[in-house]
Amino acid sequence: MVQSFCQEQNEPKRVLFVLDASGSMVSTWGNATKMEIAKQTLLLLVDSIEKSESNIELGLRVFGHQSNKALNDCKDSKLEVDFAANNSKEFRTALSKIVPKGNTPIAFSLIESANDFDLDERINSIILITDGLENCEGNPCDAAKYLNEKRISINPFIIGLDIEDSLIHYFDCIGSFVNAKNSTELNMVLQNTISKATGTTSLSIILESSNKQNISNTPISIIDPNSQEILYTYIHSLTKKGLPDTLFLDPRGQYQVKVHSYPSLLSQRFQLKPSEHNTLIVSMPKSYLDIDHKKQYDENEASFLVRNGEQWVYNYKLNDLPILAGTYQLVTSLRPTENLKIEMKADKLNLLELKANGKLSIENKMKLRAAVYLRKEGIWSLVYDLGLIHGNFDLKLQAGSYSLIYIFDEESDSEQTHRYDFEINAERTSVIQLK
Amino acid sequence: MKKLFSILITLLLVSTSLAQQDKQVNVLFVVDASSSMLKKWGKDDKWTIAEKSLLKIADSLMRENPQLHFGLRVYGHQSLPVDNNCKDTELKLAIGRNSLSSLKDRLISVKPKGITPLAYTLEQTKSDFAGLEGQKNILVLITDGSESCTGDPCAILEILLQNQVIIKPVVIGLDIDIASLRDYHCIQDVFNPHSPTEFERNVLSVVHQAINYTSLQVKLLDYKKEAKTTNLPMLFYNSKKELAYSFYHKLNKLGQADTILLEPTEEYSLVIGSLPPITKEGIHLSGNTHNIIEIPAPLCNLEIKTFVDNEKTSIIPEIPYFIKQTSEKLYFYQGETNKEQNYLYGSYDIDIMTLPITRLTKVALEKPKKEIKLAAPGKLIVNAKFPIHAALFTEINKELVNIYTFKANSTQEILDLQPGIYSLVYRFDHKRKMTETQINNIVIQSKEILEIKL
Numbered sequence: 110m111v112q113s114f115c116q117e118q119n120e121p122k123r124v125l126f127v128l129d130a131s132g133s134m135v136s137t138w139g140n141a142t143k144m145e146i147a148k149q150t151l152l153l154l155v156d157s158i159e160k161s162e163s164n165i166e167l168g169l170r171v172f173g174h175q176s177n178k179a180l181n182d183c184k185d186s187k188l189e190v191d192f193a194a195n196n197s198k199e200f201r202t203a204l205s206k207i208v209p210k211g212n213t214p215i216a217f218s219l220i221e222s223a224n225d226f227d228l229d230e231r232i233n234s235i236i237l238i239t240d241g242l243e244n245c246e247g248n249p250c251d252a253a254k255y256l257n258e259k260r261i262s263i264n265p266f267i268i269g270l271d272i273e274d275s276l277i278h279y280f281d282c283i284g285s286f287v288n289a290k291n292s293t294e295l296n297m298v299l300q301n302t303i304s305k306a307t308g309t310t311s312l313s314i315i316l317e318s319s320n321k322q323n324i325s326n327t328p329i330s331i332i333d334p335n336s337q338e339i340l341y342t343y344i345h346s347l348t349k350k351g352l353p354d355t356l357f358l359d360p361r362g363q364y365q366v367k368v369h370s371y372p373s374l375l376s377q378r379f380q381l382k383p384s385e386h387n388t389l390i391v392s393m394p395k396s397y398l399d400i401d402h403k404k405q406y407d408e409n410e411a412s413f414l415v416r417n418g419e420q421w422v423y424n425y426k427l428n429d430l431p432i433l434a435g436t437y438q439l440v441t442s443l444r445p446t447e448n449l450k451i452e453m454k455a456d457k458l459n460l461l462e463l464k465a466n467g468k469l470s471i472e473n474k475m476k477l478r479a480a481v482y483l484r485k486e487g488i489w490s491l492v493y494d495l496g497l498i499h500g501n502f503d504l505k506l507q508a509g510s511y512s513l514i515y516i517f518d519e520e521s522d523s524e525q526t527h528r529y530d531f532e533i534n535a536e537r538t539s540v541i542q543l544k
Numbered sequence: 545m546k547k548l549f550s551i552l553i554t555l556l557l558v559s560t561s562l563a564q565q566d567k568q569v570n571v572l573f574v575v576d577a578s579s580s581m582l583k584k585w586g587k588d589d590k591w592t593i594a595e596k597s598l599l600k601i602a603d604s605l606m607r608e609n610p611q612l613h614f615g616l617r618v619y620g621h622q623s624l625p626v627d628n629n630c631k632d633t634e635l636k637l638a639i640g641r642n643s644l645s646s647l648k649d650r651l652i653s654v655k656p657k658g659i660t661p662l663a664y665t666l667e668q669t670k671s672d673f674a675g676l677e678g679q680k681n682i683l684v685l686i687t688d689g690s691e692s693c694t695g696d697p698c699a700i701l702e703i704l705l706q707n708q709v710i711i712k713p714v715v716i717g718l719d720i721d722i723a724s725l726r727d728y729h730c731i732q733d734v735f736n737p738h739s740p741t742e743f744e745r746n747v748l749s750v751v752h753q754a755i756n757y758t759s760l761q762v763k764l765l766d767y768k769k770e771a772k773t774t775n776l777p778m779l780f781y782n783s784k785k786e787l788a789y790s791f792y793h794k795l796n797k798l799g800q801a802d803t804i805l806l807e808p809t810e811e812y813s814l815v816i817g818s819l820p821p822i823t824k825e826g827i828h829l830s831g832n833t834h835n836i837i838e839i840p841a842p843l844c845n846l847e848i849k850t851f852v853d854n855e856k857t858s859i860i861p862e863i864p865y866f867i868k869q870t871s872e873k874l875y876f877y878q879g880e881t882n883k884e885q886n887y888l889y890g891s892y893d894i895d896i897m898t899l900p901i902t903r904l905t906k907v908a909l910e911k912p913k914k915e916i917k918l919a920a921p922g923k924l925i926v927n928a929k930f931p932i933h934a935a936l937f938t939e940i941n942k943e944l945v946n947i948y949t950f951k952a953n954s955t956q957e958i959l960d961l962q963p964g965i966y967s968l969v970y971r972f973d974h975k976r977k978m979t980e981t982q983i984n985n986i987v988i989q990s991k992e993i994l995e996i997k998l
Contacts, residue, residue, distance in 0.1 A: 118961060154705050157977060174598060330944070344978070346977065438873070446877055448874040489815070491817050514777050521795060522802055523804045
């Protein structure tokens with residue numbers, strides 16, 4: 110009844126990453142070095158492409174990682190991972206060995222990359238990831254032109270790692286340039302670039318809490334807004350870096366995302382931009398309910414009915430309830446039956462403290478009819494209609510002032526009704542002996 | 545339970561008529577002067593206590609009601625026990641406008657001596673009230689023991705009751721042994737002072753209450769509009785919204801709503817302890833008349849039955865449910881499956897706390913008995929090799945609904961589930977791709993255990 114599958118891609122496509130490992134990549138960027146961030150982001154992308162079974166083959170060329178800067182090695186560029194499908198392992202191994210050191214021979218690397226591709230009819234793309242300008246004699250603009258003329262690839266995509274604004278225009282002649290200001294942007298930019306480079310359409314779904322945090326592990330479905338048919342159902346996930354995972358989807362038709370929170374949440378309908386990476390932000394004012402049971406309450410014993418109008422009713426049983434902020438009606442199986450109104454605030458742990466139960470223990474040898482009333486501010490409310498009872502019995506009650514109204518069953522005289530007032534204290538037993 | 549005590553018993557026979565108001569109050573004191581009354585009780589003997597109290601009662605009643613007429617009948621004072629005189633009873637003072645001193649004179653002349661011909665004495669009181677029918681006739685019996693002769697005091701009382709002479713006999717007992725008390729089993733109100741002190745302190749108020757109270761029958765009508773609904777608590781609140789009385793509604797031996805006595809001066813509101821409760825405000829009771837209120841209270845006995853007979857499952861058969869009236873938002877009660885419970889006729893919404901919740905809306909309770917069958921749950925055990933994030937889906941009203949979200953990073957969950965088709969959607973925590981979400985479609989069968997290993 111529920112399905113999840115991935116879109117199939119038929120045409121194989123090749124993307125070569127040309128990665129800068131020059132000395133400047135050791136500089137700090139946020140809480141890690143540029144090199145570290147570039148490696149992590151690249152690996153995540155490679156992983157996600159591999160798992161999407163999208164028929165994309167990836168390769169990796171690195172420059173500036175073999176010779177120290179002092180050697181001024183302008184031919185320091187090497188194909189580290191050859192094209193193959195499902196080569197994330199090779200990527201991982203290769204990337205782990207790379208230590209940034211030397212020069213930035215961008216033009217040389219681009220020209221070398223011509224030999225990396227097989228000469229066939231496939232679509233080839235180059236994604237250059239760099240934090241600086243060419244520092245050898247080469248001319249990257251000419252190199253790009255060369256690749257295009259030789260029908261090896263279209264102009265490279267260039268991703269700048271926080272490159273100074275004044276330098277950006279140097280990349281104009283090479284290809285389309287996007288600057289990533291931080292690691293989060295890098296992830297998005299890389300996603301987007303790969304979509305463009307391969308002609309795939311991808312989507313990231315961001316479940317955003319009221320304080321702009323990313324929420325994960327919530328079940329979601331992607332539905333067809335016209336038929337309301339569920340197309341895919343997933344447990345939402347974030348990558349290890351806390352970024353939303355990427356899905357590859359058919360760009361045709363409209364979609365809608367349904368978040369299976371309590372109550373469920375429906376995004377607006379949307380159309381994916383083809384051959385691009387799309388991002389959908391669903392605002393999810395998540396709230397947390399914690400019912401403090403004071404330990405005396407066995408979780409199997411208590412039931413909690415949570416209602417939000419007529420739309421939904423939930424049986425809260427101490428699980429991780431991804432409840433949305435709002436006002437709810439809560440009914441507990443504690444006695445007396447109470448209809449609590451709870452205000453669930455977004456991003457807050459809404460603690461509902463329940464009073465501890467006490468126990469009423471009635472010692473009785475007779476057959477009698479009895480009812481338990483709560484006395485509160487002069488008002489009596491029926492807590493238990495015990496009906497006809499015979500023998501001893503125990504009742505769990507919330508702390509308070511109560512009265513037991515009872516009459517022996519054989520009595521036909523109302524005036525033989527007895528009333529016994531008693532107090533229930535938390536975690537204490539009150540004993541009544543009926544003789 | 546009111547405990548039963550000693551010597552003096554006051555029996556109040558309240559005669560009512562529906563027609564008249566502000567009737568003449570006639571009190572006949574019937575005093576036991578059998579030999580046992582000479583026994584010491586506290587500082588004095590029982591007779592002296594009875595004598596003093598009687599004078600106080602008469603004095604007090606006359607102050608309150610100057611129109612009061614009273615009389616005195618004594619028994620057991622003429623013959624010795626050896627004579628076994630079963631007709632030893634005498635009207636000492638005919639009912640009328642008597643003075644306290646005449647009552648005192650008559651009492652002084654009496655010396656306890658013989659046996660207790662109680663039934664015969666009660667029989668004679670009929671003639672004492674002759675010509676006073678329809679007035680508020682009250683009989684106060686003071687005695688310390690049980691019938692000595694062959695008569696049955698209760699049988700006599702029943703006759704008086706059935707003739708609508710007696711509404712509510714009240715017993716004030718002193719030191720009567722349990723065996724003797726059987727003679728008074730039909731007497732419904734028993735005042736049982738513990739000691740002479742308690743007797744003296746309370747006897748006045750007991751008599752006052754019995755005389756001033758007015759009677760009320762609450763007729764709870766069943767679905768046939770017959771006054772057969774019963775066994776429900778009744779709470780009477782006074783005009784200050786304080787609880788004045790609590791009774792269980794009962795049918796008397798004649799199958800009619802039992803009569804209760806209330807202070808007539810108040811305006812009451814009555815709350816019947818049905819589910820949901822019925823409130824009747826603004827009840828005015830007319831003094832000295834018999835009042836009848838009719839309240840429709842048709843009850844339906846509801847039972848939601850879950851059949852669990854399979855021993856291999858350890859399913860808890862009592863599942864709580866919450867009930868509300870369809871027209872209301874708040875739930876007024878919670879019940880349990882496999883347990884009968886009475887509700888008023890009406891339309892209800894019931895949420896049974898199964899998983900998923902079994903919602904019964906607009907349940908019409910309009911028959912004396914209603915049984916709803918609930919399929920017994922089955923059990924799902926999910927064991928995951930690694931921590932998972934998971935949710936359980938099922939179709940409700942043609943929509944796929946997440947009915948249960950697993951605890952984050954759970955490795956085991958055990959759930960009681962209603963029979964049906966479910967989808968377990970899960971992803972191992974260490975698998976960070978959404979597309980690694982897996983789906984297990986499962987069928988839960990009643991009373992069966994399904995174990996899934998992930």
